[in-house]
Amino acid sequence: MVAIPVAWIVVISVIDVLAPPHIHLGPLLVAAPAITPSFGGPRTVGLVAALAVIAQTIIGVLRDPDELLSANHEAQILALVLVGASLVIFCVLRDRRARELAQVRYVSEAAQRVVLPPLPKRLGPLRTASLYLAAEAEAQIGGDLYAAARTVSGTRLIVGDVRGKGMTAVGDAALLIGAFRVAAHRRATLDELVAYLDRSVCWELMEPGEAGRFGETFITATILEIPDRSGQVRMISCGHPPPIVLRGGRPMTMSAARPAPPLGLGELADPRYHVESFPFEPGDLLLLYTDGVTEARDPDGTFYPLAERITGWTENDSDAFLDRFRRDLLHHVGGHLDDDAVMIAIERPAVHQT
Known part of the structure; x- marks a missing residue:
């Protein structure tokens, strides 16, 4: 499943570098870290978000070699960093909630075995x-x-x-x-x-x-x-x-x-x-x-x-x-x-x- 967002980053990066100057596909990179929480944990999300930031940086350098990075690319990089950090925090809280829920289920099942065991x-x-x-x-x-x-x-x-x-x-x-x-x-x-x-x-x-x-x-x-x-x-x-x-x-x-x-x-x-x-x-x-x-x-x-x-x-x-x-x-x-x-x-x- 991790290959899907990674492949998305690669495809968007290649197309954006080869596209005419007036076409900018970099904002689509945010989709990669956005879909990763559906199957990955905080570390996986952080890794994909970091790859998206690196890809956006490379795109900016290759498209504007004279200016290194334009203000537009810097804004897109900042947006990816913020989105990636937010998703990592979300995954941490989600996993903590999942562990708490598993503990609640364990306790309730133990209570059922004591109070109401099967006949x-x-x-x-x-x-x-x-x-x-x-x-x-x-x-x-x-x-x-x-x-x-x-x-x-x-x-x-x-x-x-x-x-x-x-x-x-x-x-x-x-x-x-x-x-x-x-x-x-x-x-x-x-x-x-x-x-x-x-x-x-x-x-x-x-x-x-x-x-x-x-x-x-x-x-x-x-x-x-x-x-x-x-x-x-x-x-x-x-x-x-x-x-x-x-x-x-x-x-x-x-x-x-x-x-x-x-x-x-x-x-x-x-x-x-x-x-x-x-x-x-x-x-x-x-x-x-x-x-x-x-x-x-x-x-x-x-x-x-x-x-x-x-x-x-x-x-x-x-x-x-x-x-x-x-x-x-x-x-x-x-x-x-x-x-x-x-x-x-x-x-x-x-x-x-x-």
Whole structure:
């Protein structure tokens, strides 16, 4: 790539020297250092700018040997020096910004691995795949959350979405995940687990001295209990988008008949948690997600029609399904999400494998 601006300098210099006296092509030399930052760093830009200055000096000497350098050529040389110096400074600042951005990405990826690691590929007899798509270009984690815990008879999962954005939402998500991991093994029933999580959000996410500010922080969530043996999945929905079971390419939305309020509003609503159930048989695929999926818009403003898009998909492998799901969602929005999105695919194999 460096050969392009160098060749440009050589061509312009030769033509300018051989051209009639009234034709001056020297100002075109500025294009050489101007295009170099697109592929080169400060040193490369400085080298090309220096070559352009040398070329302009040679042109001036050869065209006006009697006067050595005319005022016009001196002005062009000064302009090349100023442009070259400005471009070098620009490249230094750009590279510094790139290093800072790389550090931010490294830290965010490390935080994600600690706070929100991918689900294990196997949870008892279940096969799982999880994906977090962050809306922020420089971050890999936001306010969406998920976690899983094994019990003696099955698997408990939570998927949720914290109200708000930024580092506060990340902290709230981390706290709820921690509370879930602690309590999922200890709470005998699903409604007891959800009541404990609601109290955790009400009290632990509240700022000191703000006992009267209930409702400021809340988290929509779906908590599920999937038995190891085929049977009914138990679920409590706290204002979260419903799971979808894909059976033979036909999606079935498992909407809660009696949804509970989001976690963190229990002190206001005094909820009585109602446990819903739905079948999840061998060969089925269970899809969990956050509203970053269903509220994703295409350039025309149309929401992503989840159930319609996955109708007819026959991928029973959770990884293959999630990969197709990700590509289809990003294609719908044109490659960029406006909100974080979590996607989890859970497969119950048709034949139990150890």
